[in-house]
Amino acid sequence: MRLGHDHVRVRVPATSANLGPGFDSLGLALGLRDELEVRALGSPGVVVEVKGQGAGEVPDDETHLVIRAVRLALDHVGAPQTGLHLTCVNRIPHGRGLGSSAAAVVAGIFAARGLIGDPEALDDEVALRLATELEGHPDNAAPAILGGATIAWSDADDPKAVRIAIDPGLTPIVLVPSTRLATSRARSVLPASVPHTDAAFQAGRAALLIEALTRRPDLLFPATEDRLHQRYRADVMSESLALVDALRALGVAAVVSGAGPTVLALARATGGGATDADDAVRAVFGGVMGGWQVLRPGVDGAGARVDRIPG
Ligand SMILES: Nc1ncnc2c1ncn2[C@@H]1O[C@H](COP(=O)(O)OP(=O)(O)OP(=O)(O)O)[C@@H](O)[C@H]1O
Numbered sequence: 001m002r003l004g005h006d007h008v009r010v011r012v013p014a015t016s017a018n019l020g021p022g023f024d025s026l027g028l029a030l031g032l033r034d035e036l037e038v039r040a041l042g043s044p045g046v047v048v049e050v051k052g053q054g055a056g057e058v059p060d061d062e063t064h065l066v067i068r069a070v071r072l073a074l075d076h077v078g079a080p081q082t083g084l085h086l087t088c089v090n091r092i093p094h095g096r097g098l099g100s101s102a103a104a105v106v107a108g109i110f111a112a113r114g115l116i117g118d119p120e121a122l123d124d125e126v127a128l129r130l131a132t133e134l135e136g137h138p139d140n141a142a143p144a145i146l147g148g149a150t151i152a153w154s155d156a157d158d159p160k161a162v163r164i165a166i167d168p169g170l171t172p173i174v175l176v177p178s179t180r181l182a183t184s185r186a187r188s189v190l191p192a193s194v195p196h197t198d199a200a201f202q203a204g205r206a207a208l209l210i211e212a213l214t215r216r217p218d219l220l221f222p223a224t225e226d227r228l229h230q231r232y233r234a235d236v237m238s239e240s241l242a243l244v245d246a247l248r249a250l251g252v253a254a255v256v257s258g259a260g261p262t263v264l265a266l267a268r269a270t271g272g273g274a275t276d277a278d279d280a281v282r283a284v285f286g287g288v289m290g291g292w293q294v295l296r297p298g299v300d301g302a303g304a305r306v307d308r309i310p311g
């Protein structure tokens with residue numbers, strides 16, 4: 001297979017995984033996006049330019065996550081490897097539980113899709129499989145690819161995902177701390193097994209969450225209870241768990257976003273840009289943000305997009 005195009009632009013959303021009880025399965029795409037351009041070069045090698053999040057920190061060589069994903073996807077379809085010029089404008093904070101690594105991986109795969117110029121060659125199912133190969137779990141990659149809210153699962157190591165139609169009033173409030181936590185660290189503190197009673201509890205809440213997200217947002221509070229991951233992670237993100245507790249004490253459906261330490265509140269719009277969680281968010285901070293940022297990015301309904309840039 002040959003490359004059909006030599007210059008593409010990709011937009012890819014941040015994502016919040018787990019949503020409480022949906023560990024490694026549920027995810028939500030957020031209206032906060034990385035934008036990047038990839039140009040095929042006539043000579044081998046890579047040039048990487050990064051602005052925004054991760055600038056001066058992420059590698060500028062073949063080990064850059066977007067480059068690795070482009071190469072994996074080109075290899076997968078038997079397309080030739082080529083020199084690459086990558087320009088990134090990153091808005092998704094790294095190591096915060098907002099799916100930055102999944103966004104980078106999905107962006108690379110979509111860039112390869114654009115360069116190949118044949119959408120059939122790297123369809124969404126293949127994109128999810130390749131992204132999961134690099135990420136280890138599909139819960140961020142699925143909404144990054146499909147947009148909206150998704151349920152991901154794996155059949156014998158083969159990841160699949162479906163999108164669900166969420167209630168239009170659902171309003172994510174994203175509370176981002178200044179500290180980072182690597183997902184690998186947050187996963188290392190999880191137990192190998194959990195009590196059967198907790199597994200049963202979790203199955204009930206995850207099932208309820210689908211109804212709450214789609215038709216009964218009034219059930220979001222009980223539906224976002226979790227016994228599988230958040231408490232086990234308390235030692236590595238104590239401030240986040242304290243914030244979740246403080247918000248939940250005021251009736252807000254707050255959870256740890258992905259592997260943390262960001263906190264996600266699944267609020268409901270009450271009109272004029274306000275939500276039912278606004279008073280609680282103001283009350284818990286009491287005007288002292290202590291390094292926390294409050295974002296209202298909205299839901300991204302589109303997922304990753306790639307466009308050819310005419311040359
Ligand atoms: N846009 C990017 N370009 C290059 N590398 C990236 C990019 N985004 C993330 N990474 C790499 O991934 C790391 C963060 O990944 P990690 O899985 O720990 O957190 P996350 O993806 O932000 O959070 P979570 O998986 O909990 O949602 C960064 O430190 C960096 O090495």
Ligand SMILES: N[C@@H](CCO)C(=O)O
Nearest residue numbers: 017023024183258259
């Ligand atoms: N489900 C993952 C999301 C982070 O990538 C976790 O909680 O570890």
